[in-house]
Amino acid sequence: MTRLKGYGGKVLRVDLTHRTYRAEELDPSLAKAFIGGRGLNAYRLYWEVPPGVDPLGPENKLMIATGPLVGFPHGLGSRLNVTSRSPLTGLLGDSNAGTHFSEEMKFAGYDQIIIEGRSERPVYLYITESGVEFMDAEGLWGFTVSQTHEAIRHELGDQRVQVGAVGPAAENLVKFAGVFFNVYRAAGRTGMGTVLASKNVKAIAVRGDGYIEAENVDELIKVIDEMLRRIYENPQYWPRRIMGTSRVLMAGQRLGFLPGRHFQDPVVDYAYDVSGERLAREYNVKVRACSAGCALPCARFFMIKRGPLAGLMGEGPEYEPLGGFTVRVGNRDLDRALKIILKVADYGMDAITTSEVIAWLMELRQRGEITDEEAGVKLEWGNPDTIEELVDMIAYRRGIGKVLAEGVKRASEMLNRGKDIAFHVKGLEMIQADPRALKGYGLGFAVASRGADHLRSEPFVEVEDDPELGKKMFGEPEAAMRLGVKGKGKLINYFEDLNAIVDSFESCKNTAENMLILDFDMAARAYTAITGIHVTESEMREAGMRIVNIERAYLVREGVRRSHDRLPKRFLEEPLRSGPAKGHVIELDVMLDEYYDVRGWTRDGVPRRSTLLRLGLKEVAMDLEARGIKLED
C-alpha cells in the first residue's frame, strides 16, 4: 500500500496492558469512505467496541484521529476527534477540539491513535515518528491540566511538544471529564478524559518532524485561496474575530433562547453584563488561534483588569462555558464566572455538563425538593460562592458532588428527584440554547448521535429567519425560520451530513460550516487535490451520510430507537414564558417523522437495509441482523 498523499499514512495502536505498540498502514479505501477524524473513529468504534463493554474497563478503546486538511495552511483551523464508548451516556462518546496536537500527530505520521487496555501504573505517552515511549506519570497524578502541560514540556525539554491531558476530575472518575489540549482547548463532552484516566493515562504528548504533500498542489492552493477569499469577504469575519463564539450570548438575548435559571428565563435583564461584547471591550487583550492553519482566529486571551480578581488571565471563554456559568445558573458576576470557567477547565471537566448539574440542583432547591443542609451548600440562584464550591465538590467528589459527578441523568435517578428537569438527551446534557426558540436546533439535539448537542447539525441558517433562503435551499420556507416546523427534517439532514464531513476533515465549524466555506463541492475539490482520488460533490455528501449512518447503527445496536430521540418534557409541554418566542413549545414528533423519512430510516429510527446498502455499509447491515435486529427494506 502506498501512503495516501495528505495523510500521515499510519494508524498507531497502543496496548497499555502489555506496554507495546504497532503502527499499521492506513487503508486508502477506508480513508476514502470515512475521510478521517470523526468518520474514521466512528468506523473503529463500531467494529472494535462491541455492545456490553464497560466504558471504564480495559476492553474499551479510545481513538484520537485527525483529518486530511490538517497540516496544510488552508485557513480553516486544525482539529481532532476523541472517540470512545462514553462513561456518561453508555453510548457513543465523541468530542472534538481545536488544537496544535492534531497537526503535530500528523507530522509524526499518524492519522489515528488507538489506545487499548489499561496500564498498571500511571503513565503518559510520548509519541514521535519513531514510536511510543511509556513515561512514568506517578508524580503527575493529581496535577491540574495546566500543571500537567507544564510538567511534561519541562521534562521533555521541548516547548513544541503538544499535550493532551486529563485533570483531577478525570482521575476521580467524574463521568464528564474531558481531554484538554493546549492547556485551554477541550475535547470536553461525553467523558473522554474519564476513559483515558480509567486506563491510567495522565496525558498524551506528541511531536512530529515529518511533512505532508498534496497530489496536485497547484489545484490545492487554488482551493485554499478561494476558501480564504470567502472567509475574508464574509460579513461575519470581524465580529467572529473580535468576539468568537462569546457573541452568541447577545444573540440569544435578541432571539430569546438563553437558558436563564435552568431554562426558565429565555431573556435576562443583565445580558450585556455577561456578554462577549463586554468581554471584548473590557477584558480581552489579544486574539489567538486555537490551532494551526487558522485564518479567522477567534480564541481570545483575556485578563481581569480591576477589582479583587485583577490579574486573572486565560484563554476564552467560548459561549458554552460563558452562558453556562452566567445565565444558566443565574450568575450576574462576570469576573467570578471567568474564574469558575478557568477552574472547571483546569480540573478538566465539561463546562456544559457541569453547569447543567449545578443549575439542576438549584432548581430542585427552588421547587423545595432539596434543602441547603442536605446539599451542604447554600443553594440560591446566581451565588458565585455556591457555584464555585459545587465545582470543587464535583471535581473531588465531595458531599453532594459525589452525586452530581455522575451527570444529571444518573444524579436524578440516584436522588430519585427532578427527573423531569434533568435536561439531557440520551444521557448527555443540553447546551446553552432553548430549543423552543430554535426548533431546528431542537430536532438536532434529539437526533444527534452523541446526545443533546448542537455540533452534529448546527443548522445556523434557521437563525436567518429568511423564507426565501429556506425555499432556495430546501424547498420549504419554514426550513430557514427558527420558529417554523416544516422542512426541519431536510434542514437537519443536510447539515448533519455537512458536519460529518467538516468533522472528518477536522476543520473548524465556525468557518467551514457556519460560513459555508467548506461545502460539499469545496470539500470534494480539496480532497481530490490533496489525495489524487477523484471525489465528486455527491460522493462527498454520501460520505457524510455514511458517517451519520454508521454512528446511528452503533446506537441502534445498543438499543436506541425513536423513544430515545426525545427532548425533556419542559420543552415539549411548557410554553416559553417571555422573550420573542413567548408561548412556543417544540413540535418534535412532526419534525422527527420528516427527519427519519429523509434519512431513509423507519419511523422508529432504524436505518433501512436499502439505506445501509446504498452507502456501502453492507457489513454493518449484516452485523445488525446477525444480532437479531430486523431491518426493513
Next chain:
Amino acid sequence: MESKGIHVVVDPSKCVGCNICELWCSYEHEGVFSRSLSRISVITYERLGFDYPVVCQQCEPAPCVELCPTGALSKGKLGEVNLDKGKCIGCRVCSEVCPYGAARMEPREARYPLICDLCGGEPMCVARCPTNALSLSKVTNVKVKPRNAAEAFAISELRKLADEWGVDVDEA
C-alpha cells in the same frame, strides 16, 4: 538614517500562533508542508497568550556568516543569508552562534541549517500571514539625543519596540 537591507519584522501583539507562516515557508523552500522544515518558527506559551515567530534578523555583521568554517554562508544584496548546500558540512556552528535561535538545523539528518533567505525579496511568510503580524521593513538607524533622565528612560524603553520595526535607535 542609513539603510542596511530588509528583514522580516514581527508584531507579537498581532501574532495568533496559527503556524501558517511556517507551513508556507517549508512549502516555498522544500516543496512540502511541515513545521520542522520551516525557516521561521513560532514560539507559543499558552498561559501567557504568547505567540512569537522567530526568524533571521539579518545581523550586520552576521555571526553565522562570519564563523562559517567553509564559506557556505554568505550575505546577499538584500542583506539576506544565502546557503551554498554544496559547501555546507553540517557542523552546526551557525546554529549555535545565532543570537536569535533563528538558524535551526534541518531536523531529519541535520545536514544543513534552515536560515531565512527572504525568498528573493518577497517572503512567503509575510505574504501569507493572515493577521499582518509579519511585515517587511528596511533596517534603518536613527540617532536621538535625550536631554534628561526621563527622556533617556523613555527612549531606552522605546528601543525595544523600535527594534521590532527594524529601526536601530542610537543615543547621540
